[in-house]
Amino acid sequence: MATNGQPPGTTTVHVVTGNLTCAGTIVYLSADGSWQTALERARAFEREDEAKAELARVRVDEAEITEPYVFAAASRDGRVGPSSAREILRAAGPSTRLRRPD
Amino acid sequence: MYRYDDDDKRLVRERAEQFRGQVERRIAGEITEEEFKPLRLQNGLYLQLHAYMLRIAIPYGLFSSGQMRQLAHIARTWDRGYGHFTTRQNIQFNWSKLDEVPDILDALAEVEMHAIQTSGNCIRNITTDHLGGVARDELEDPRPWCELTRQWSTFHPEFAHLPRKFKIAFTATPGLDRAAIKLHDIGVRLVQSADGDPGFEIWVGGGMGRTPIIGACIREFLPRRHLLSYLEAILRVYNLNGRRDNIFRARIKILVSSLGIERFRELVEEEWAASREDAMEFRDDEIARMQSFFAPPAYPAAGSSDELLLSYRQAEDLEFARFARNNVVLHKQPGYSAVVLSLKSFDAPAGDLSDTQMDSIANLADRFGFGEIRATHNQDLVLPDVRTSDLPELWRELQTLDVATANAGRLTDLICCPGLDFCNLANARSLPLAQEIRQRFDDLDYLDDLGPLSLKISGCINACGHHHVGNIGILGIDKKGEEFYQLMLGGSADDDASLGRVLGPAFSRDVIVGAVDRVLQTYLGLRESDDETFIEAYRRVGEAPFRDALYGQVLYANHPPA
Numbered sequence: 001m002a003t004n005g006q007p008p009g010t011t012t013v014h015v016v017t018g019n020l021t022c023a024g025t026i027v028y029l030s031a032d033g034s035w036q037t038a039l040e041r042a043r044a045f046e047r048e049d050e051a052k053a054e055l056a057r058v059r060v061d062e063a064e065i066t067e068p069y070v071f072a073a074a075s076r077d078g079r080v081g082p083s084s085a086r087e088i089l090r091a092a093g094p095s096t097r098l099r100r101p102d
Numbered sequence: 103m104y105r106y107d108d109d110d111k112r113l114v115r116e117r118a119e120q121f122r123g124q125v126e127r128r129i130a131g132e133i134t135e136e137e138f139k140p141l142r143l144q145n146g147l148y149l150q151l152h153a154y155m156l157r158i159a160i161p162y163g164l165f166s167s168g169q170m171r172q173l174a175h176i177a178r179t180w181d182r183g184y185g186h187f188t189t190r191q192n193i194q195f196n197w198s199k200l201d202e203v204p205d206i207l208d209a210l211a212e213v214e215m216h217a218i219q220t221s222g223n224c225i226r227n228i229t230t231d232h233l234g235g236v237a238r239d240e241l242e243d244p245r246p247w248c249e250l251t252r253q254w255s256t257f258h259p260e261f262a263h264l265p266r267k268f269k270i271a272f273t274a275t276p277g278l279d280r281a282a283i284k285l286h287d288i289g290v291r292l293v294q295s296a297d298g299d300p301g302f303e304i305w306v307g308g309g310m311g312r313t314p315i316i317g318a319c320i321r322e323f324l325p326r327r328h329l330l331s332y333l334e335a336i337l338r339v340y341n342l343n344g345r346r347d348n349i350f351r352a353r354i355k356i357l358v359s360s361l362g363i364e365r366f367r368e369l370v371e372e373e374w375a376a377s378r379e380d381a382m383e384f385r386d387d388e389i390a391r392m393q394s395f396f397a398p399p400a401y402p403a404a405g406s407s408d409e410l411l412l413s414y415r416q417a418e419d420l421e422f423a424r425f426a427r428n429n430v431v432l433h434k435q436p437g438y439s440a441v442v443l444s445l446k447s448f449d450a451p452a453g454d455l456s457d458t459q460m461d462s463i464a465n466l467a468d469r470f471g472f473g474e475i476r477a478t479h480n481q482d483l484v485l486p487d488v489r490t491s492d493l494p495e496l497w498r499e500l501q502t503l504d505v506a507t508a509n510a511g512r513l514t515d516l517i518c519c520p521g522l523d524f525c526n527l528a529n530a531r532s533l534p535l536a537q538e539i540r541q542r543f544d545d546l547d548y549l550d551d552l553g554p555l556s557l558k559i560s561g562c563i564n565a566c567g568h569h570h571v572g573n574i575g576i577l578g579i580d581k582k583g584e585e586f587y588q589l590m591l592g593g594s595a596d597d598d599a600s601l602g603r604v605l606g607p608a609f610s611r612d613v614i615v616g617a618v619d620r621v622l623q624t625y626l627g628l629r630e631s632d633d634e635t636f637i638e639a640y641r642r643v644g645e646a647p648f649r650d651a652l653y654g655q656v657l658y659a660n661h662p663p664a
Contacts, residue, residue, distance in 0.1 A: 019149055019153075021128065021129060021135070021200065022129050022199065022200050022201050023153075023199050023200070024149060024152070024153035024154040024197075024198070024199060024200060025152075025153065026151075026152060063131035063134070064131075066135050066149060067135060067149055083583060084580075084583030084584075085522060085530065085531070085580070085583055085584060085585050086151075086522060086580075086583075089151065089522055089523060089531070090151055090152065093152065094152070094523035094524060094533075095523055095531060095533075095534050096451045096523050096533045096534055096537070097449065097450070097451065
């Protein structure tokens with residue numbers, strides 16, 4: 001799961017994420033303020049402090065989101081993708097064979 | 103096994119109902135996550151990487167066929183059709199939904215199970231030798247003492263908010279330790295005094311995690327009526343003096359090591375002397391009452407089957423013979439054997455069982471035993487009471503369920519935490535690595551040639567995979583967002599407990615399995631005889647030959663260690 005050596009033109013952006021309180025599902029804050037399950041639809045904050053300001057708001061205002069945080073992601077040609085092993089697995093799901101993937 | 107009385111049943115039902123209300127208030131936004139988190143943790147509910155994870159207690163690893171069927175029902179109804187057996191002899195479900203957890207707790211309560219105290223800074227599930235009550239080499243069945251300790255520690259108001267989590271393990275076999283008691287906050291060994299009186303040897307301050315420490319013997323002999331008052335004195339000293347300002351320095355092992363065992367012992371003895379008069383003391387009739395729950399089942403009379411088992415181990419069917427050698431254990435009851443079901447097959451995640459496997463194993467526990475199943479801290483299962491003459495038939499059934507791999511105690515019978523695939527704390531994946539190791543070393547002749555060998559994998563420094571005490575230990579680490587793996591050798595969780603040593607820089611994911619292979623080749627090349635085990639050879643020659651084999655050559659020229 002190599003994550004470094006990003007191709008040319010890749011920039012670092014910041015994404016607000018968390019889990020849905022009821023279902024536990026991983027979600028990402030999108031540009032329209034809704035929560036999306038696909039990382040590609042996440043809002044890419046160019047500045048970390050902007051993302052953290054939004055995170056502070058989410059912590060106070062959005063009870064349906066649990067344990068939100070900000071992570072650094074890779075952006076290339078307008079597409080946001082994970083840049084760490086942890087976020088790759090969060091976005092794609094476990095790499096082990098699941099007994100009955102739902 | 104212990105059966106709940108009416109008070110037990112009411113307590114567990116009421117706790118489930120209480121949690122239902124807490125969940126409803128959380129989902130309605132009436133309480134914050136900060137307020138809710140300690141409540142859910144007290145009920146075994148974590149928020150992991152992808153979803154909520156519910157950890158269910160299996161006290162000292164003992165459960166019934168009926169309870170296994172209920173676990174299968176839970177897996178099928180509220181999860182993704184499987185469960186994961188852990189190194190604490192518990193089971194975890196990885197895909198729980200918060201609003202459904204109260205229904206799961208109700209279902210557990212129906213079969214005398216719960217998730218209480220499987221998380222949080224309290225006394226966790228009591229563990230013991232998975233062969234308790236059937237092991238031919240044990241002094242006494244440890245399970246009644248585990249159950250007495252479980253009842254004492256459950257909802258104990260003084261110890262509900264300890265500085266950190268607290269783990270207690272029991273063993274009852276002289277000179278052997280199948281419960282890793284020296285790596286626990288408190289380890290208890292059933293012993294006899296020189297006069298033949300039954301009692302306990304108490305160990306304290308062991309543990310793994312980021313600061314691995316082998317425990318120290320705090321009392322060589324404790325009369326058994328005093329068990330709980332003495333444990334209470336230890337817990338009280340820890341509760342008062344353990345650090346609460348630094349989570350990484352809060353375990354009792356840090357307190358014991360900073361004070362020294364002599365000073366810690368003085369404090370405990372002072373506390374015990376002051377409190378034992380008023381403390382709980384076991385009467386013989388109470389001990390006998392608890393022992394009656396664990397009385398041997400009504401075995402039909404049978405003669406010794408040792409010769410029959412020996413013939414199985416030399417059978418013409420080489421697969422069955424290997425299973426009989428590696429996965430079948432001599433039983434104290436003539437005519438019977440204990441059978442290890444391997445949850446480390448070729449391609450299934452280590453420790454996982456599907457709902458259909460659970461149901462089928464429950465049926466086999468009824469058909470080939472007395473409805474009892476054990477979960478081991480090695481993440482396998484045991485059917486403890488199998489008629490030796492039934493072994494060929496049972497083995498065929500286990501094969502169809504993919505739990506008959508004859509690798510118990512061998513390299514591929516490894517311990518493995520959920521790792522970064524599931525765990526919110528992990529730095530690297532461990533399950534796929536374990537799977538690759540099982541697939542790379544799937545030649546059972548080769549595994550038998552290697553002999554007894556423990557391999558343990560953790561995905562982070564918290565050491566849920568016990569990597570410090572693997573003969574070969576692997577620790578996943580994060581280097582700038584990438585997974586790397588440290589290799590350590592020489593650990594043991596047995597009676598001669600030792601901590602493994604890191605040999606050098608970490609390996610990348612693509613070469614770590616090759617590094618394990620190099621270690622194995624080195625061992626085979628230097629052992630003095632086929633009977634010299636890996637740990638014996640390592641202790642004889644030290645780390646140098648292994649380090650040279652790993653780092654002194656050009657094997658990794660294209661993939662240098664980090």
